[in-house]
Amino acid sequence: MKYLVFTSLLALGAFASECHPNYECCQGCEVVYTDEEGEWGFENNNWCFVDKSYCNPNYESSKYPLCSHCDIYTTDSTGNWGVENNNWCLIQDSQCTFVIDNTKDTNSTIIDVQKNVLPVISIVSKSGNNxxxxxxxxxxxxxxxxxxxxxxxxxNEDITISVEDENGKKVMEGATGKAKVRGNFSTAYVKKSIRLTFDEKQELLGLNGGKKFKKWLLLAEYKDTSLLRDKASFALSREILSEDGLYVSDAKLVELNINNEYWGIYLLAEAQQINNGRVSITDVKKNYTATDIEPLQSIRITYNDNAPLTPYDGEDGNGISINAINIQENEQIIDIAKENEQPTVDDDESSSDDEQEEEKKYGDVPNDLLNMTIKSDIYSQEQHDFIETYINNVYKIIYEAVYNKKSIKFNDNYSDVMDAPGFTLREAIENVIDVNSLADMYIISELTCDADLFISSFYMDVDFGKNGSKKLRFEAPWDFDSGLGIKNVCVNGQGFYAGNAFLDSSTSSYQVNPWLTIMMYEDWYQDIIRNKWTKAYDNGVFSRTIDMIQTDSKKYEEAFTRNTQKWDNEVRRGILGYEIIDREKQCITEADSAAYVVEWLEARVDFMNNHWHK
Known part of the structure; x- marks a missing residue:
């Protein structure tokens, strides 16, 4: 890190000059680091002190401080002037790039500050290190x-945050808050995602219509050479889910500086949380212990005692069934899945300790395969149990209607289920889930082929507030950096995935996402999917997504190059070597990877369109 290197060099006192008692004057004016002593450059593999009198001849004759920005307010014989902290400051011309425009009026010169390639977020930590x-x-x-x-x-680290937009305009300065590494296995990467929590609600770069929130995320996109898989998936998801008034994170690429050190490109995104404008359901008051609450996700789902499902292969299932949570290798499933997925996981890589496994079982199923995380705050065991019972019974109602042709419903206090002879099978299902939201999530999940679909990042919510529907709803799709052709699923954009059996490398067995699989052979539900797909396709949702990838790849090429120089090295490629497929490994630059994503997505859209378009 630059801060630590600088400290060790300062102790040496190896050089002296008129600029600094221990360092030579820089020959140029490029500033790479700033501290309380002044501005520093780095030339010939050594630190040097920037000579302000050389780089800005007007500096010594001016009693005003130098600006930390390039926004010109006025110009006179002394130089270009800005305003900072309600005082005049002198623009450092050597640190600003200006565009001279003489075309509009031969008697005047218009000076405009060069725009950023991307918005820039700068974080300064209380500790001063990274x-x-x-x-x-x-x-x-x-x-x-x-x-x-x-x-x-x-x-959590205390921080201050400043933000410049694409025009180089400072839109936030000195906002306070905290920053913390976020994620699970991605925290082992050297470039990590970050959770920002502001002390006061803030809007950021116009995301989500300019709504203000305390919590925001910076996604590292370390695994994705294109840096566009999440952004593209969020964009197409917003178009699909917005038709039903459902939430998807807004997102924007930014460049990040931490303690004056360039930290690469991140995707600024929203936190997955209950909040007006995000997951808009009734929130729980602190220390409220009653059960009229809402989970963003629930726990310990037994899937109707792990009852078997028929994976969706686009035909009739070929007579195959698989448990909702499968821990046995079914040869027939493996043979069919290999045709579509071409898995390369070795059995030796997933061995587990027998004693630990015995302690973690529900019947024949390990507990960690049954658990889902509650994202909303709960304040009593009673609430926890209510959530668990509710989610399990919703699944049971759907399963009984689809597989046993039996209509059941909740009792009045949602503590149990009972026969519902007055309901049709479809009515029994639609009484407990928002079917449109599930169809939306199927389309998004099938299109993107996210390899984490079974193990994480599949969100659901229910509103038990006064005006809530009390129906389970699916929204807030997330975590697409393992999708869009980066892993060994949906190879070349082919094959059914979201409701089908697929290999889970953590168990070396074939799994399904039970929620996406359970209703796939209901004709009326297929009609909903078909109508939604046809509308999205005909309205250009997928072609716009492809255009966005191609446009961003060209528009932000300069910034992508900087990120590649910062992070793409042998360490990264060694870490990711076992995670990504050979086709993605061949992509050296962002442009290479973006072109592959477009190629894969075009093939995927064609595959789905042949099956789902009316």
Whole structure:
């Protein structure tokens, strides 16, 4: 890190000059680091002190401070002037790039500050170093990753944040808050995602219509050479889910500086949380212990005693069934899945300790395969149990209607289910879930082929507030950096995935996402999917997404190059070598990877269109 290197060099006192008692004057004027002493450059592999009298001849004759920005307010014989902290400051011409425009009026010269390639977020930490963002790893990741050196778990660091937009305009300055490493296994990467929590609600770069929130995220996109898989998936998801008034994170690429050190491109995104404008359901008051509450996700789902499902292969299932949570290798499933997925996971890589496995079972199913995380705050065991019972019974009602042709419903207090002879099978299902939201999530999940679909990042919510529907709803799709052709699923954009059996490398067995699979052979539900797909396709949702990828790849090429120089090295490629397919490994630059994403997505859209378009 630059801060640590600078400290060690300062102690040497190896050089002296008229600029600094210990360092030579810089020959140029490029500033790469700033501290209380002034501005520093780096030339011939050594630190040097920037000569302000050389780089800005008017500096010594001016009693005003130098500006930290390039926004020109006026110009006179002394130079270009800006305003900072309600005082005049002198623009550092050597640190600003200006465009001279004489075309509009031959008697005047218009000076415009050069725009940023992307918005720039600058973070300064209280500690002054970058350890809070470079070192932490989640505890459970270290426990299963024997090759990792001991590291601190993620912790909050006090920070101040400033933001410049694409025009170079400072739109936030000195906002205070905290930053913390976020994620699970991605915390083992050297470039880590970050959670920002402001002290006061802030809007950021116009995301989500300019709504203000305290919590925001910076996604590292370390695994994705294109840096566009998440952004593209969020964009197409917003178009699909907005038709039903459902939430998807807004997102925008930014460049990040931490303690004056360039930290690469990140995707600024929204936090997955209950909040007006995000997941808009009734929130729980602190320490409220009653059960009229809403989970963003629930826990310990037994899937109707792990009852079998028929994977969706686009035909009739070929007589195959698989348990909702499968821990047995079914040869027939494996043979068919290999045709579509071409898995390369070795059985030897997923061995587990027998004693630990015995302690973690529900019947024949390990507990960690049954658990889902509650994202909303709960304040009593009673609330926890209510959530668990509700989610399990919703699944049971759907399963009984689809597989046993039996209509059941909740009793009045949602504590149990009872026969519902007055309901049709479809009515029994639509009484407990928002079917449109599930169809939306199927389309998004099938299109993107996210390899984490079974194990994480599949969100659902229910509103038990006064005006809530009390129906389980699916929204807030997330975490697409393992999708869009980066892993060994939906190879070349082909094959059914979201409701089908697929290989889970953590168990070396074939799994399904039970929620996306359970209703796939209901004709009326297929009609909903078909209508939604046809409308999205005909309205240009997918072609716009492809155009966005191609446009961003060209528009932000300069910034993408900087990020590649910062992070794309042998360490990164060694870490990711076992995670991504050979086709993605061949992509050296962002442009290479973006072109591959477009190629894959075009093939995927064609595959789905042949099956789902009316």
């Amino acid at each position: 350890k809070f963002i470079s070192e932490p790893i989640q505890k459970h990741v270290m426990e299963v990753s024997f090759w990792l050196d001991p590291a601190p778990v993620p912790y």
